[in-house]
Amino acid sequence: MRRFGKENRGADFYRQALCCAQSLWLQGVPAQALLQLNRAFGSDLPAGEPVLQSHPLPYAAMAWIMQNREEDRFIGNPRRHFQHYATRMNEPRKELRTWRAWGCWAFACRIFPDFPADEKQIAGEGIVEPSADEIFRNLSQLGLPGEAALWGSIYEQTGSVR
Numbered sequence: 001m002r003r004f005g006k007e008n009r010g011a012d013f014y015r016q017a018l019c020c021a022q023s024l025w026l027q028g029v030p031a032q033a034l035l036q037l038n039r040a041f042g043s044d045l046p047a048g049e050p051v052l053q054s055h056p057l058p059y060a061a062m063a064w065i066m067q068n069r070e071e072d073r074f075i076g077n078p079r080r081h082f083q084h085y086a087t088r089m090n091e092p093r094k095e096l097r098t099w100r101a102w103g104c105w106a107f108a109c110r111i112f113p114d115f116p117a118d119e120k121q122i123a124g125e126g127i128v129e130p131s132a133d134e135i136f137r138n139l140s141q142l143g144l145p146g147e148a149a150l151w152g153s154i155y156e157q158t159g160s161v162r
Helices: 011-026 030-041 059-068 078-087 094-111 119-125 132-142 147-157
Strands: none
Touching (some): 030 078, 059 147, 078 119, 094 147, 132 147
């Protein structure tokens, strides 16, 4: 991934991040796989980018990894991870990437309902956790065509499985 640098975050970067995520999943490190999917979400892909036809934005993969990891495999606390990721996002494309992180946070909240939020950060920084409707609206406004619908369909499929 280093070969792409900080500026080259197009289709090749996206494809490579997905490949790395799959490889890490197969190696039994789901937390690292989730981090690679975060990187894929950071790609700079225009509407109609051909790679998205064969490799849609990885909302389904993100939820699938959280739902299917083995109990003895470290995953950390995805709810807390995505809360921190969304509230500490940097440029480029900060606003879109923030809402994508909140979208993944919403999956984590449903898949791991017993995993706690970072209540200290919420209280100290006055963070308001967004509703699913707010996430959908922002992905509709900021995301790629069809992104909000894709996120919404995966969100509806998630729920407490543990």
